[in-house]
Amino acid sequence: MKKWIPSPYNCWADFLVNQLDTVLTSLTSGGKKLTEATWGQNNKADIVHPFVHVLSFLHPWFAAPSNPLSGDHNMPHVNRPGFGASSQLVVAPAKEHQGTLTMPGGQSGNPISPWFLAGHDHWVKGGATSSTTRKNGQHTRFGTWEELIFEESILNILLQKILRV
Incomplete structure (x- = not known):
């Protein structure tokens, strides 16, 4: 041996x-x-938009705060620096209306969208987000897929023109 x-x-x-x-x-x-x-000193969020890897000066606007996190691999709150669940959906049979969806990066990958990183602070604390949320004191619904697709398209067109891709 x-x-x-x-x-x-x-x-x-x-x-x-x-x-x-x-x-x-x-x-x-x-x-x-x-x-x-603490575990959180070793396990901090490292959530950045892919453009930050190419254009590092965008980091303040295109990245989530580097919060200390609970969790690890093989746990309900799966996360490590540079790794983690992109969403967590919890639904009980016959109580679908009470289901929760938690996304550390929000519903949009577009940094100018109101849904970019929406709910991030709640996710850091291990909370869950219902299908409705409060934003600026108002009870509002997350954006529809059509709104998100439109925002993503506008961002892609602008970035293609800027980067001449």
Whole structure:
């Protein structure tokens, strides 16, 4: 079984103690207290529009805040930096009208849309969003697919002209 032990360690106990020492050193570097370490410091949202990877100056307008998050892989609140569920739908039989849909990026990928990142703060806190929401103190419905498709088309046309794609 020695062939399975990572090099340069002689036994699993040595390997595990070294891993623990590495984590503790990282968490307490710079005088930080271990008691103040949280999962959210390691697991922050990294939700950006694809254009940010090409035009980094757009980051303030095309990205969600880098909030500390709960959750991980294989959990109901699936998320890690650069990875996560794009939506979560919860519906009970015979109670479809009470169903919830949560989307960390909102219903639109268009940064000038009122639905871009709509509900993001609610998602960060682990909440669910019903089919209606409050926006600016008004009870409103999320946009229709036709409105979203129209907004996406306008954005694509403008960006194609700007980038000459």
